Amino acid sequence: MFTAQGPTLRELAVQALSSIERGYDLLAPKFDRTPFRTPDRVLDAVTQALRPLGPFSAGLDICCGTGAGVGVLRQLCEERVTGVDFSAGMLAAAAAATPADANGPAVSWVRADARSLPFAPAFDLAVSFGAFGHFLPRERPLLFAEVKGALRPGGVFSFPVLAPPGPRSWLYWALLGFDVTMRVRNAVWRPQFVMYYRTFPLSGVLVDLDRAGFTVELRPLPELGCLADGSPRARLLVARKPEDA
Numbered sequence: 001m002f003t004a005q006g007p008t009l010r011e012l013a014v015q016a017l018s019s020i021e022r023g024y025d026l027l028a029p030k031f032d033r034t035p036f037r038t039p040d041r042v043l044d045a046v047t048q049a050l051r052p053l054g055p056f057s058a059g060l061d062i063c064c065g066t067g068a069g070v071g072v073l074r075q076l077c078e079e080r081v082t083g084v085d086f087s088a089g090m091l092a093a094a095a096a097a098t099p100a101d102a103n104g105p106a107v108s109w110v111r112a113d114a115r116s117l118p119f120a121p122a123f124d125l126a127v128s129f130g131a132f133g134h135f136l137p138r139e140r141p142l143l144f145a146e147v148k149g150a151l152r153p154g155g156v157f158s159f160p161v162l163a164p165p166g167p168r169s170w171l172y173w174a175l176l177g178f179d180v181t182m183r184v185r186n187a188v189w190r191p192q193f194v195m196y197y198r199t200f201p202l203s204g205v206l207v208d209l210d211r212a213g214f215t216v217e218l219r220p221l222p223e224l225g226c227l228a229d230g231s232p233r234a235r236l237l238v239a240r241k242p243e244d245a
Contacts (some may be wrong), residue, residue: 014026016193018193020087020195025090031066031093037130042129043069045224046127050072050158051076053238056124056125057077057080058105058123058125059073059076059125061127063114064083065130066097071098074107080105082108082110082119083107083110084111084117086113091109114131115143116146117150121149121155124151124156125155125158126157127158132200133194133199134194134195137204144214151241152241153241153242153245155241156238157214158237161205161236161237163232179198205237214240216237216239220232220235
């Protein structure tokens with residue numbers, strides 16, 4: 001599916017009928033050959049937008065998957081970078097794909113649930129790419145509180161936000177159809193596989209970040225283009241933990 005080296009339709013079906021953790025363990029060896037991996041142009045745009053906010057000492061990639069965000073952090077952080085994910089298969093694939101760099105920051109991998117991060121406030125920068133669909137809206141406050149707890153005072157939590165497609169777009173209906181299919185699947189099949197594309201609206205995210213104690217700004221990512229009305233197609237959300245926290 002997607003490429004000759006990617007997962008087959010049968011492999012994707014088995015993954016979709018598994019738990020989230022088991023599903024990603026199965027998908028991990030071929031994940032980077034699917035459209036689910038964050039595109040390099042998004043990673044590059046985020047890297048350039050975050051660079052002026054540094055310097056950063058330690059970085060954390062939340063729900064790191066196969067390590068795309070770790071690659072961003074290795075360009076921005078001077079001392080160490082940590083990728084955290086609850087799929088052992090994804091962590092193994094990430095570690096295997098990350099080249100050693102004696103002149104770069106130290107890289108480590110931690111298996112943990114993002115809703116219960118095992119870290120003291122030791123990071124200057126936390127990022128996440130493409131993982132928020134795995135959290136139900138009621139879980140966002142806990143997720144954001146855990147991220148805040150892992151950041152040093154003044155630390156930054158950042159991720160890209162894409163403009164939602166309108167109902168005249170084929171993508172709008174494709175994402176709606178996917179979410180409806182997943183809701184039906186989770187209503188009739190166990191274990192559940194939580195992955196939705198329409199449960200992370202910017203308005204609700206901003207409210208939850210504010211309640212968690214972050215100050216938030218949105219920065220355009222012009223490298224990713226503009227909509228017909230001239231507004232940016234993507235923005236970088238920058239949430240900062242207060243210095244006196």
